[in-house]
Amino acid sequence: MTAPPVPGARSVVVAGGAGAVGTMLADRWRGDGNTVHVLDACSGDDIRSPGPEAIAQLREADVVVFAVPEDVALAAVAEVGPLLRPTALLVETLSVKTRFSSAVARLDAADRDRGGSIVGINPMFAPSLGLPGRTVAVVVHRRGAGADRLLEDLARWGARVEVTTADRHDRLCAAVQALTHATILSFGCALADLGVGADEATALATPPFTTMSALLARITGGTPEVYRDVQESNPCAPAAREALARAVSRVSAASEGDADDFTALLARAGVPLGDRADGYARVCARIFEGLPS
Numbered sequence: 001m002t003a004p005p006v007p008g009a010r011s012v013v014v015a016g017g018a019g020a021v022g023t024m025l026a027d028r029w030r031g032d033g034n035t036v037h038v039l040d041a042c043s044g045d046d047i048r049s050p051g052p053e054a055i056a057q058l059r060e061a062d063v064v065v066f067a068v069p070e071d072v073a074l075a076a077v078a079e080v081g082p083l084l085r086p087t088a089l090l091v092e093t094l095s096v097k098t099r100f101s102s103a104v105a106r107l108d109a110a111d112r113d114r115g116g117s118i119v120g121i122n123p124m125f126a127p128s129l130g131l132p133g134r135t136v137a138v139v140v141h142r143r144g145a146g147a148d149r150l151l152e153d154l155a156r157w158g159a160r161v162e163v164t165t166a167d168r169h170d171r172l173c174a175a176v177q178a179l180t181h182a183t184i185l186s187f188g189c190a191l192a193d194l195g196v197g198a199d200e201a202t203a204l205a206t207p208p209f210t211t212m213s214a215l216l217a218r219i220t221g222g223t224p225e226v227y228r229d230v231q232e233s234n235p236c237a238p239a240a241r242e243a244l245a246r247a248v249s250r251v252s253a254a255s256e257g258d259a260d261d262f263t264a265l266l267a268r269a270g271v272p273l274g275d276r277a278d279g280y281a282r283v284c285a286r287i288f289e290g291l292p293s
Contacts, residue, residue, distance in 0.1 A: 009032070010035070011034070011057070011063075012026070014065040015047035015066050016041075019068075020126070024123070026038060028131070039054055047068060047076045048076045048079060049079070058084060061088055063146070063150075064080065064090050064091070066091065069229075070229075074099065074100060074103050077100070078103075078107065084116055087145070089149070090116060090119070091119050098170050098235065099235075100120060100141070108142070116142065117143060117145065119140050120140075120166070120169075123136050123137075123159075132158030133160065136154055136160070138162065139165060141166070170236050173230075173234055174239065178234055182244055184212065187216060207287075251265065
């Protein structure tokens with residue numbers, strides 16, 4: 001049930017509000033006493049061609065959220081932008097930021113007087129895990145008071161906000177998402193090729209194997225469209241997968257070499273950890289301690 005409006009409360013429109021991210025944001029704004037309208041394509045509300053009722057809601061909105069696929073968001077931004085008040089905030093929740101950032105730049109070039117803040121957010125976690133204490137990547141496409149208030153909202157909800165640029169976001173997400181998922185999926189495919197199943201492997205499973213198997217279960221039990229989007233949509237993802245393939249070749253070469261070759265491989269592999277190596281080692285120890293016997 002929607003909470004009654006409070007002084008300073010906003011009108012929020014969430015396109016794609018039936019999805020996991022849209023629902024999470026809608027619930028948070030409702031909890032703050034804001035009025036939230038949900039538009040969802042499954043109910044006939046297409047943000048790319050909004051009907052009369054949706055247009056009226058968009059014109060009155062203080063915040064509009066695109067919790068929709070990238071192709072929908074790119075098509076909708078040019079249609080919805082002129083409907084919004086100059087003080088309104090537009091929020092996108094895409095996992096890739098560079099193409100949307102370019103679209104905003106083209107709009108701004110065509111109309112330098114265009115107002116309103118535009119911000120991209122990317123929750124770096126499954127919404128089912130809950131927002132408090134989790135990282136939310138933020139890209140400010142167009143600055144303004146609305147952007148500042150969104151950052152305040154996220155902080156009040158307990159999120160750990162990491163403000164970055166669109167280019168840096170996509171480059172880092174190719175490493176922390178695309179590369180990670182590709183590694184885990186490759187592990188599963190390799191097990192299948194080796195003919196080693198869980199029933200047989202569990203008898204001798206090491207803590208690293210158990211951890212990798214748990215990650216594999218989480219990904220393969222998820223929504224295929226979500227994980228495909230991580231690999232397909234990020235323009236930096238192909239380079240990440242190519243780096244993974246080269247790395248496997250390096251492991252093979254070092255394994256066929258002498259002890260010094262493998263020592264050098266371990267040193268190279270540890271370089272990205274930098275001064276955080278000891279901290280990550282402690283995290284690993286805690287994970288292993290929590291694994292079932």
